[in-house]
Amino acid sequence: MKTPVPAPPVKVAGDTNVGKVRTTNEDSMIVDVQRGLFVVLDGMGGANAGDVASQMARDVIAEFVMHRRSTMPPRALLDGAIQAATQAVFNAAQAQRERHGMGTTCVACMVLDATHVLVGHVGDSRAYLLRGGRLQTLTRDHTIVEELVDRGLLSPDEADRHQYKNVLSRNIGARPETRVDMVELELKAGDRLLLCSDGLYGYASAEAMQYLLGSGDAPDQVARDLIELALRGGGGDNVTAIVLEASQPAPSGTQLVRTNGAVAWWQRRQRFLHVAKERGLPKNAMVRGLDANEALELVALNLCQAIFHDLEKSTGVNVWTFAQTLAGGWFERGGDWSALRGMMDILGEATRVVVDEIRTLDAQLGFLLDIAVSRALVVAELALGGLLAERLRQVDTELIQLHTAAQETIDVESLDETGDRFIDRPTIPFLRAERVITAVGVPDEVAGAIEKTLTIARARTSPRAELVKQVLTSLEAIATDGGSNFATAVLAARDLYGVRTVDDAGIMPLFDALDQARILTAAAVHQIQVPEPIRAKALRAISTAHQRLVGAATGLVLEAAAPYTDRLREAQQVTSDLRDRVAAAEKRRAELERRFATNVDVSQPWGSRGNTEW
Amino acid sequence: MSDRDMAAAVSVLRDEVLDTVEHGDRDPPGAEVFDALLRTLSIGGESVPGLDLTLHDSVARRLAWGDSEEAVLQDAELVFDRLLVAVDRAFRDPADQMVVIEAATQVAVTVARVVSLAAVSRATRDRADRLREEMSQRQLKEVLEKQKANIARLEDDLRSGFRD
Numbered sequence: 001m002k003t004p005v006p007a008p009p010v011k012v013a014g015d016t017n018v019g020k021v022r023t024t025n026e027d028s029m030i031v032d033v034q035r036g037l038f039v040v041l042d043g044m045g046g047a048n049a050g051d052v053a054s055q056m057a058r059d060v061i062a063e064f065v066m067h068r069r070s071t072m073p074p075r076a077l078l079d080g081a082i083q084a085a086t087q088a089v090f091n092a093a094q095a096q097r098e099r100h101g102m103g104t105t106c107v108a109c110m111v112l113d114a115t116h117v118l119v120g121h122v123g124d125s126r127a128y129l130l131r132g133g134r135l136q137t138l139t140r141d142h143t144i145v146e147e148l149v150d151r152g153l154l155s156p157d158e159a160d161r162h163q164y165k166n167v168l169s170r171n172i173g174a175r176p177e178t179r180v181d182m183v184e185l186e187l188k189a190g191d192r193l194l195l196c197s198d199g200l201y202g203y204a205s206a207e208a209m210q211y212l213l214g215s216g217d218a219p220d221q222v223a224r225d226l227i228e229l230a231l232r233g234g235g236g237d238n239v240t241a242i243v244l245e246a247s248q249p250a251p252s253g254t255q256l257v258r259t260n261g262a263v264a265w266w267q268r269r270q271r272f273l274h275v276a277k278e279r280g281l282p283k284n285a286m287v288r289g290l291d292a293n294e295a296l297e298l299v300a301l302n303l304c305q306a307i308f309h310d311l312e313k314s315t316g317v318n319v320w321t322f323a324q325t326l327a328g329g330w331f332e333r334g335g336d337w338s339a340l341r342g343m344m345d346i347l348g349e350a351t352r353v354v355v356d357e358i359r360t361l362d363a364q365l366g367f368l369l370d371i372a373v374s375r376a377l378v379v380a381e382l383a384l385g386g387l388l389a390e391r392l393r394q395v396d397t398e399l400i401q402l403h404t405a406a407q408e409t410i411d412v413e414s415l416d417e418t419g420d421r422f423i424d425r426p427t428i429p430f431l432r433a434e435r436v437i438t439a440v441g442v443p444d445e446v447a448g449a450i451e452k453t454l455t456i457a458r459a460r461t462s463p464r465a466e467l468v469k470q471v472l473t474s475l476e477a478i479a480t481d482g483g484s485n486f487a488t489a490v491l492a493a494r495d496l497y498g499v500r501t502v503d504d505a506g507i508m509p510l511f512d513a514l515d516q517a518r519i520l521t522a523a524a525v526h527q528i529q530v531p532e533p534i535r536a537k538a539l540r541a542i543s544t545a546h547q548r549l550v551g552a553a554t555g556l557v558l559e560a561a562a563p564y565t566d567r568l569r570e571a572q573q574v575t576s577d578l579r580d581r582v583a584a585a586e587k588r589r590a591e592l593e594r595r596f597a598t599n600v601d602v603s604q605p606w607g608s609r610g611n612t613e614w
Numbered sequence: 615m616s617d618r619d620m621a622a623a624v625s626v627l628r629d630e631v632l633d634t635v636e637h638g639d640r641d642p643p644g645a646e647v648f649d650a651l652l653r654t655l656s657i658g659g660e661s662v663p664g665l666d667l668t669l670h671d672s673v674a675r676r677l678a679w680g681d682s683e684e685a686v687l688q689d690a691e692l693v694f695d696r697l698l699v700a701v702d703r704a705f706r707d708p709a710d711q712m713v714v715i716e717a718a719t720q721v722a723v724t725v726a727r728v729v730s731l732a733a734v735s736r737a738t739r740d741r742a743d744r745l746r747e748e749m750s751q752r753q754l755k756e757v758l759e760k761q762k763a764n765i766a767r768l769e770d771d772l773r774s775g776f777r778d
Contacts, residue, residue: 544698
């Protein structure tokens with residue numbers, strides 16, 4: 001015989017609200033974790049009788065279960081509790097004229113053991129099960145219309161429109177006894193059960209309820225969200241929800257990192273600071289002038305904290321922000337790269353030491369943390385990379401400006417003699433070293449014309465043509481880029497390229513968008529109200545930007561296509577090696593067969609068959 | 615300026631835009647781009663499919679002669695840059711400049727598209743060829759296994775009774 005377990009293997013939370021229309025809450029609930037009993041009751045009847053009925057039923061059920069829990073089988077216990085409540089409410093209704101007709105619905109869940117629950121109900125309060133992301137109703141409303149549907153007298157469509165669809169066929173209190181529908185359910189890890197009154201499902205869509213139940217938030221949060229959902233849906237009735245969650249399966253690696261990993265990391269922050277100090281962080285040029293503890297706190301502790309928060313949330317945003325702030329501030333003060341590199345190395349080493357220590361204590365957690373922390377460090381490096389690219393772009397522009405100024409003053413002939421020429425070396429592999437520089441600085445009036453042109457072009461873009469809009473935005477950035485250098489174009493092209501398959505379906509939309517943007521800008525430039533020479537200059541800047549962008553995008557396509565040729569060559573090499581081995585084996589086999597034939601040459605008489613020894 | 619005049623005016627920039635002197639009678643790198651531009655200008659805006667076909671043909675010819683896709687792209691880029699400089703100097707009327715710039719941009723985008731398609735086609739061919747290579751490798755491995763078994767058997771036979 002199964003008896004309800006004292007501490008159910010579930011997490012549970014319940015919430016109730018009077019709603020936006022009613023003045024009293026006629027709903028009641030039982031959330032008794034100790035006895036594994038969870039009940040939602042929705043009272044009905046005038047003159048405040050509804051709340052009396054539901055509260056009376058609640059008290060009777062709770063008391064009944066409390067006293068007979070250990071002596072009765074679960075089904076009989078739950079049925080008995082609901083029958084006792086029915087009797088009590090019926091008697092109370094009969095005793096007082098103004099409470100005549102009061103009653104309540106009831107949906108109850110009793111936890112039987114680690115994997116089983118018993119659900120019983122009377123009326124139209126419901127129980128739902130969320131399993132594998134799908135929400136299903138465990139109960140069938142006891143309404144007159146539902147009964148007619150059950151008997152085949154009404155279709156489900158007719159039932160939805162029926163004027164008596166809310167009239168109950170069964171409840172607690174209308175008669176001295178009632179019939180309780182029960183269902184025993186085997187719970188699986190991660191299942192969620194919802195018990196609720198009609199104030200919830202009557203004012204919230206099943207999809208929204210499913211979404212909230214499946215959100216992964218804690219049951220108390222889900223219960224609150226469900227109530228909020230019903231209130232936003234109108235809140236025309238009292239609303240009550242109890243959410244039960246079966247024990248979760250063993251946590252995934254991500255969850256382990258988010259919980260135990262983050263905690264283990266944070267617990268070792270002093271160790272992290274100590275190692276960073278040992279490795280010489282306070283002596284780094286970036287923190288020169290600061291007290292050692294101040295330096296550690298400012299840099300190492302901040303990173304430690306950023307990693308902790310990123311581990312908790314499985315993101316990299318905190319470390320990214322940390323690295324950007326650290327490096328951005330340093331570069332703004334004119335700091336050099338080597339000091340920053342040294343600082344990052346120290347922090348990286350300290351991180352490794354701490355993770356290795358965690359690994360010696362808990363190999364699995366250490367392994368997972370290693371991956372997560374490595375990711376954080378990569379994120380930091382990426383942030384630095386972004387800043388460096390930006391810095392490189394600025395230096396590039398400055399160099400071009402210097403070069404232009406120098407060209408005007410330096411005697412070119414004397415340079416020819418010494419061979420000491422300024423060479424504009426490309427930083428992008430497929431670009432020519434000797435490419436001409438087509439623009440140095442964009443005057444304000446031209447920049448204004450570019451902006452107007454692209455604004456008009458954007459306005460003419462179809463709302464769904466996101467890629468075209470992205471191209472237009474990129475064009476503006478490149479066209480107004482003073483040095484007209486390629487870094488901006490390459491970065492923009494990388495953004496546009498994103499993740500694409502190397503085939504027509506993957507590549508063509510990109511070039512279609514680039515062509516569409518060309519057509520739009522060519523039309524738009526004729527519509528802006530500026531003098532003709534400015535218009536021509538604006539078109540020239542946009543066209544140059546366009547050429548840069550398509551060039552960079554094509555470079556990315558070539559980059560993506562290159563590995564296929566490499567892999568083919570590798571495969572051809574392997575085939576060639578195999579052919580050589582087959583040829584060698586064939587030679588060996590032929591040699592052996594020749595020797596074998598010599599030894600057992602049956603055409604020879606006995607004694608002359610080679611030098612065989614028998 | 616009429617379309618024909620415009621094409622003629624741009625055609626005189628050929629030596630300035632392309633390295634014609636260095637390459638003598640042969641077509642200099644990027645000639646296909648310049649010719650496509652002249653064609654676009656002469657008929658007042660080549661249709662995209664028409665331009666695609668013309669450039670596809672000339673780019674395919676260059677690739678067939680052993681030029682890489684990167685080289686084709688570099689040449690197109692150089693032609694574009696030099697053309698813009700030349701147009702700025704050669705045409706006084708901004709409206710004329712704009713006509714050439716628009717055509718040059720159209721050609722640049724089309725070249726990029728054609729080169730990309732060529733690269734994608736090559737990648738597709740390479741992928742198919744690699745699959746064929748892998749199938750051959752499987753067959754060769756089977757043959758090799760059989761040969762090894764034969765060799766082992768023959769060696770055993772020779773060792774066990776038929777010693778040299």
